Amino acid sequence: MTKIKILCGTLLLFTLFVPVFARAESDLFGQLIQQLRLWQVHSPDQSSLAIGQTKLIDYAPVSLPRVTAPNGGEVWLRGTSHVVSWNNYGFDATAVTIKLLVENGPSRTIASNVINSGSYSWLAGRLSSGSYITDGAYHLQVCAGTVCDASNNYFWVTTMTIPDTIALTTPNGGELWFVDSSQAIFWNANSASANVAIAFQAEGEDDLHHIATTSNDGRFDWSVGLAADGTRVTRSGRYNIWICLDDYYSNTADGQRCGVNGQPFIMQIPSLPVTVVAPNGGEVWPRGTAQVVRWTGADLNSFIRLDLFNQDLPSNDPAAVVNLFTMLNNDGDYSWTIPTTLTPGNYKMYIACHAYCYYNTPGFSDLSDASFVIE
Numbered sequence: 350m351t352k353i354k355i356l357c358g359t360l361l362l363f364t365l366f367v368p369v370f371a372r373a374e375s376d377l378f379g380q381l382i383q384q385l386r387l388w389q390v391h392s393p394d395q396s397s398l399a400i401g402q403t404k405l406i407d408y409a410p411v412s413l414p415r416v417t418a419p420n421g422g423e424v425w426l427r428g429t430s431h432v433v434s435w436n437n438y439g440f441d442a443t444a445v446t447i448k449l450l451v452e453n454g455p456s457r458t459i460a461s462n463v464i465n466s467g468s469y470s471w472l473a474g475r476l477s478s479g480s481y482i483t484d485g486a487y488h489l490q491v492c493a494g495t496v497c498d499a500s501n502n503y504f505w506v507t508t509m510t511i512p513d514t515i516a517l518t519t520p521n522g523g524e525l526w527f528v529d530s531s532q533a534i535f536w537n538a539n540s541a542s543a544n545v546a547i548a549f550q551a552e553g554e555d556d557l558h559h560i561a562t563t564s565n566d567g568r569f570d571w572s573v574g575l576a577a578d579g580t581r582v583t584r585s586g587r588y589n590i591w592i593c594l595d596d597y598y599s600n601t602a603d604g605q606r607c608g609v610n611g612q613p614f615i616m617q618i619p620s621l622p623v624t625v626v627a628p629n630g631g632e633v634w635p636r637g638t639a640q641v642v643r644w645t646g647a648d649l650n651s652f653i654r655l656d657l658f659n660q661d662l663p664s665n666d667p668a669a670v671v672n673l674f675t676m677l678n679n680d681g682d683y684s685w686t687i688p689t690t691l692t693p694g695n696y697k698m699y700i701a702c703h704a705y706c707y708y709n710t711p712g713f714s715d716l717s718d719a720s721f722v723i724e
Contacts, residue, residue, distance in 0.1 A: 421502025425473035442493035450488040513540035522612025528574035587613035621646040630719025
């Protein structure tokens with residue numbers, strides 16, 4: 350076993366153990382030595398490491414610039430001002446050189462002796478000579494002497510006009526947002542427009558309800574359901590968010606200047622607990638007669654489910670539950686004509702908020718307090 354100790358001065362950083370079968374001429378040793386060099390590990394006789402000996406290698410820390418912008422994927426219009434940035438933490442050089450790396454060609458200097466502040470304002474495409482590069486894909490490099498770093502991937506410099514675009518990222522479909530809660534709307538925009546306009550729209554409707562005109566900074570915190578005129582949504586349901594550059598009233602048909610969520614999201618009005626009012630115990634309702642079922646609670650625009658629970662049968666008997674309605678408008682009452690075929694007996698009425706309900710609220714359903722009689 351060869352033991353390699355990595356030192357920084359007299360400080361032991363870590364120890365590497367290399368198995369005896371990894372002989373000095375093997376690929377493993379070669380890869381190890383190469384990696385040590387990448388770590389800026391320096392030793393005058395690295396190539397003569399021997400099996401079974403302890404090797405002391407001094408580590409000389411070297412700070413490197415790290416390009417952060419452009420770092421790949423950016424599209425910069427030639428001649429427009431952009432900020433080139435790099436990470437200069439612990440980087441003790443006083444000046445750097447900024448270059449463009451050209452595929453299959455020599456590098457081109459953007460600026461020399463740039464103060465190592467971590468940023469440089471650049472007219473995209475302009476070289477130190479005052480001329481401009483041609484349209485194309487490039488890497489940007491920042492160097493301090495021979496120590497350099499380049500952008501991770503290509504960015505583009507172009508003379509083509511970049512069309513304004515905007516894309517809504519949140520909400521983007523399926524979210525459940527409760528009215529009056531605070532939720533963040535997010536978007537991405539490729540535009541110099543200072544402002545965006547935001548609106549909501551009920552699914553299946555044409556009207557847009559203006560939420561706000563706000564800075565084009567990618568985020569807006571919204572009190573859900575609140576429109577700019579102070580009104581709020583009055584119906585739970587499926588909605589879309591529109592976000593447009595500048596004036597949304599004139600741009601809703603423009604797919605580049607407006608963005609909308611991919612699928613509707615749900616705005617939900619918190620519901621009041623459901624309470625059975627009638628029949629609530631003691632009533633006697635003859636078959637074939639019309640009786641009024643009453644309840645309170647739930648969102649006005651939600652839907653109600655009505656079930657009869659036969660108290661004369663075991664609760665686990667499938668016949669003990671008779672569904673009357675699954676999607677009944679929540680009007681607070683319903684005139685029910687009792688079928689003549691219904692089995693006489695003792696019953697309780699079960700009423701539940703069935704759709705567009707605030708299910709996190711205890712009491713979204715209720716049962717008659719006592720039995721009533723159907724005869």
